[in-house]
Amino acid sequence: MSLAKRIIPCLDVDDGRVVKGVQFVDIRDAGDPIEVAKRYDLQGADEITFLDITATHHDRDTMLHVVEAVASQVFIPLTVGGGIRTVDDIRRMLNAGADKVGINSAAVKNPEFVKEAAEKFGSQCIVVAIDAKKVSTDEELDKWEIFTHGGRQPTGIDAIEWAKKMVTYGAGEILLTSMDKDGTKSGFDLELTKAVSDAVDVPVIASGGVGKLQDLTDGIKLGHADAVLAASIFHFGEHTVGEAKQQMASQGIEVRL
């Protein structure tokens, strides 16, 4: 088996600028998503994800230009998430050069949208993004619920059941973020990752909580993830994607070096 596990740097974009502070000493404009994407491509990123964090109409047009510019210079798969609500949103992103789109709140609001999108564009470009929070107590069996609106709005939907349902609706991949872990730098929620990854036939991308290189390896080995997504560990120049891959390879994980 030689399929590599993937490392996916994520760029949060607001009005055409990378936010959450990217700090590379040697690039001129660390807020420019094109420069940042090129840097990650050089480091060996397997894909790049752009997350439009505000996703107003004006922002979406800006995002289209960002995707167009990146896709003309960076020849690896690109995913765009944030504010994808209609078939037309998807079409415009794909035409601009995105390979996949991430659908989150719009799927919860109307699951049929995922079905429609997968039928129209193919499952390979439909990533369903799931934000999950643990809702069980320590004495209970593990249970995670999905939340929307950046983790503020509970839905009452079980995360694992939802992931399975989204796959039957045509999701080609699941981007799974632990709201408990996001921003904590304490590692992925490995139980959640493993539970979802073992429950579905499509690839699962683990997200939320990466603070050190070992967290990425753990996400693959213990969480059974097919890909790992991280932002700050790479943005602040603490580690390069290449270092992360070396570390994973040293523990027996197949990576693209």
Next chain:
Amino acid sequence: MRRIAVIDYGMGNLRSVSKALETVSKQSSIKITADPQVIQAASHIVFPGVGAIRDCMLELKNLELIEVITQVAREKPFLGICLGMQALLSRSEENSGIDTLNIFPGNVKHFDITTDKMGQRLKVPHMGWNKVKQTYKHPLWNNIEQDSRFYFVHSYFASPDSDDVIAGTSDYPDSFAAALYRDNIFAAQFHPEKSQRSGLQLLENFVNWDGQS
């Protein structure tokens, strides 16, 4: 000057393919087109595609492209990519069975859901960077190292009747045809336009290819 036609039949975004071709061949003229005359006038043909095979064949019929594709596939350097490769076989299992262009006798089959040696479930689609073993010394592999990784995303794979048309293989978990060739045709299951350096090299080799295998 090379005149490259990228066949546009509404199946997926062709911008990445044409941008990648532009990057490796600044002097070429690259046209994204569904016009049979433009396709016939081109020196090189790229036949890409993502999505489902039924829609693919329907669109090719609706746009009256089947005849011209079959014709140029006999005459000019021709590169099929992903669904554009699968469409070249005789028949696909997808969508309950669809007859395809029959340029390479054989079938397109679905990956079985299975586990790897570690007991971990193998996911379908087969998505990500896999090694490609070059099994035939084809000009399109020039300057690409043996076992280089390319980007794949697919749930079906080509199973040609004859092994003699296989130019490269990958494992998932069993060996399957990652690239096919015959005369002036080369077809890749992976996406060269998304496979960074190795992919761009393959596209550059294609642009400079005279169509001899």
